[in-house]
Amino acid sequence: MKILKNINQHYNAWLHWDVTKRCNLDCEYCFGKITDTRIKIHSIKINELLSTLERTGKTFRISFTGGEPTLVPNFIEACKAITEKHYISFNTNLILKNIKQFAEEIAAKKVLHIHASFHYDELNDKNLLNRFIENYTLLKNSGFNIYVEAVAYPKLKNNLDLILKFAKTNSINLTFAPFYGSYNGQTYPENYSQEELELFGISKNEISCFYQKGELCNAGYNVAVVFSNGNVFPCHQIKTKIGNIYEGIKFGNELIKCPSKKCGCPLNKYDEYLFWQTINS
Secondary structure, three states: OOOOOOOOOOOOEEEEEEOOOEOOOOOOOOOOOEOOOOOOOOOOOHHHHHHHHHHHOOOEEEEEEOOOHHHOOOHHHHHHHHOOOOEEEEEEOOOOOOHHHHHHHOOHHHEEEEEEEOOHHHHHHOOOHHHHHHHHHHHHHOOOOEEEEEEEOHHHHHHHHHHHHHHHHOOOOEEEEEOOEEEOOEEEOOOOOHHHHHHHOOOHHHHHOOOOOOOEEOEOOOEEEEOOOOEEEOOOOOOOOOEEOOOEEOOOOOOEEOOOOOOOOOHHHHOHHHHHHHHHO
16 A cells, blocks of 8 residues: 555544455455455444544544445445545445445545555456546546555566556556565565566565564554454554444553564554654644
8 A cells, every 4th residue: 555645634543444355356466355245245334433433532534445345335325424524545446336426425625545456457357447447537537636556466577568558548657565465485575576676666665664563653542443343453463452433442542562573554654644643742
């Protein structure tokens, strides 16, 4: 994920919500999806959610991830309700038909950013490249802060020129995020070659952010992750439950030092605005 400085920064807490593990694509490099259609996708309990947020006294950024968050049946209704007082961001593969409804009904100024995940091979196989472009163009022209990012899966080197040509032809400023996982017996992102880093345009700084042990982090203080069942934890590495999105959240009173040697979602880096706001206050 690209590390962004958000616009309209008027929030003081962040929930990173893994709202569903279901996905409508089956990318071989993804570790966060379930394609089994027998797994039910639950609607968001909007009233309970809003009550929980209200009781904290904070203004939130809710970032939706998955899986594919736009598969949630009442996703747009929930976004509309949340953005009455709070802010949202989300990642999406941009191929569901409800993107048009989202663009029409949600205020762009309350959407901090949309992370459009670009999966060239999978979209090409399903003849969905044009839909991706159409939805990207629609959101961009509607004033949303949207960026396009692909996973720098080492295998993509084989057709990288084709992918970059497609992006350029369709006026997409495509960037690549480090792959987190294993490929051909090598673990990533630490085993990218210098050639691969240059090919994908990845800096050493983007790699180093995954190594946070001993560094200060606001996980559990004003940032938390939410699992698809609603349970809330300081981060994916710390499994001490601090609440449920529909029942209440109890944030801690102080910052922590990261206990993990390797962190897949460094919250202090993925929302640097909130982290430094916390440090400075």
